[in-house]
Amino acid sequence: MPHDVDLIILLAVGFGLALIFGYIAARLRLPPLIGYLIAGIIISPNTPGIVGDIHLANQLAELGVMFLMFGVGMHFSLNDLMQVRRIAVPGAILQIAVATLLGMGMTMLWGWSFGSALVFGLSLSCASTVVLLKALGDRGLLDSVNGKIAVGWLLVEDLVMVLVLVLLPATAILLGGQPISQESANDNIWLTLGITLLKVAGFIAFMLIIGKRLVPMIIQFVARLGSRELFTLTVVAAAISIAYGSYAIFGVSMALGAFFAGMVVKESAFSHRAEEETLPLREIFAILFFVSVGMLFDPRILIEQPGHILAVVAIIMIGKTIAAMALVLFFRYPINTALTVGASLAQIGEFSFILATLGVSLQLLTLDAQNLILAGALISITLNSFVFSAIEPIQKWIRARSYLARLLERKSDPLAMLPDEVSQDYLRDQIVIVGYGEVGRRITQTLQEQNIKVVIAEENREIVENLRAKGVAAVSGSATEPSVLIQAHIMHARLLVISPMDLVKIHQVVNIAKQLNPMLEVLLCAENGEEARALREDDIGTVYFAKEEMAKNMSAHILEQIQLAHQHGHHA
Secondary structure, eight states: OOOOHHHHHHHHHHHHHHHHHHHHHHHHHHTTTHHHHHHHHHHHHHSOOOOOOOOHHHHHHHHHHHHHHHHHHHOOOOOHHHHEEEEEHHHHHHHHHHHHHHHHHHHHHHOHHHHHHHHHHHHOOOOOOOHHHHHHHTTTTTSSSSHHHHHHHHHHHHHHHHHHHHHHHHHHHTTOOSSSSOOOOSOOOHHHHHHHHHHHHHHHHHIIIHHHHHHHHHHHHHHHTTOOHHHHHHHHHHHHHHHHHHHHHHHOOOOHHHHHHHHHTTTTTTHHHHHHHHHHHHHHHHHHHHHHHHOOOOOOHHEEEEEEEHHHHHHHIIIIHHHHHHHHHHOOHHHHHHHHHHTTOOOOOOOOOOHHHHHHTTSSHHHHHHHHHHHHHHHHHHHHHHHTTHHHHHHHHHHHHHHHHHSSSSSSSSSSOOOSOOTTTSSOEEEEEEEOHHHHHHHHHHHHTTTOEEEEEEOHHHHHHHHHTTTTTTEETTTSSSSHHHTTGGGGSSEEOOOOOHHHHHHHHHHHHHHHHOOEEEEEEEHHHHHHHHHHHHSSSSEEHHOOOHHHHHHHHHHHHHHHHHHHOOOO
């Protein structure tokens, strides 16, 4: 067979097998990327049968990493992170530290060097954003407070890992590895590190000052031409050229370049379109990345070192999870937030692979170490969906044992009680608003302008702290818990307004509220027409639904205009 078709063979076989195993994984309710990894294992040189070209696979993996990071950059939202920063930033940093120390402690017991142990520990500390977004999306938790905290937590982890990827090549010699380029070997290590940090700072400044204005301008310019393929090409060219430019000019890793490319594309007015148009390409390269990672894996390790693999999986799924849950409870969030964040982190993924590959190329990790990381990722991602399914039963089990629930959910929480300054006569005929989202915020503003008394019940503690700082009466917690509505003095309230939320939860909140105050009037916001119909059939309150209200207002305006025109006509 001629040598020139290696790439085509690799793509044909790789995609074909990825499709088959991805389908099987999806049917088994697992993330399809497990299927892609298995497809890679089958065509790897380490297993009998078809062999793909590993050098080609590595280059494709680089492209895959670039597109993955571009995607992470496009999802990266500073606003989302700011909403949950008080818990996500310290939580993620402490949890990375705990997981890294666990990994290092274990591998140093096995007699590894400090440098190897450090890279290995870091590889185990960061969860996969791809796996998490899918797990939360499947369960409809992406917009929930718990989902936002989990995603914010992972964004912080991603940022820390991006920093590690930048610093690792510069510090490789310090850690006992080999630098990739020979000329940096003779220099002073601190000088190298300083120069690296300066280059990174230069690159970030360049992207934030020039890139942030230039890229969206170019995208807008091309979008006006109305050609779809030119638009897609612009976005892809921006991603790849910024990634390569960052590497060629600033010596920054291509992954970091692609991450910032995603961030600046997100700034443009066409970011949604850019995301949609490049999605197929990003997904294709992400699949290639997982296939090529599978090609690096040697399944023999499963038989040769089962004990080591068990230890690695225990750190990923038990050590990390317990550390994260303890931190969430320490920040006084409820038990179900702790369980959701814990489950979100009980896996490792793309950053671990990128770090492992970098570690091997710097001679800080052996191939065995890389195989252990890959095995840990395969097993933890496979089991992750079961961990998510266990959240509800575990919560019920804890709640059934009141001493445990009391131990874990501390009730002496200042935010769960209204401050003493809120007088008793304020808490008569007030309006209780559940959820301070877009709708809750606008209603609150209007009512406050009219000096109408409002109490807000909201799950996100940071929002509650901000409201209190502005002097708004607010309690933290889920309104499905009677204690939260009791704190909001629902007994004496005139009205209950419920922001869009899960139908089951709406029923729970209304039931509790009506038990405490049978005469209460309830207003409900529905997300869509189906919900509005369902809620009206149940007849638990007055239902509002955005598009319907908009149509009513516009119709009223049109009729008013027509009447005015008629009146003018008569006068004429």
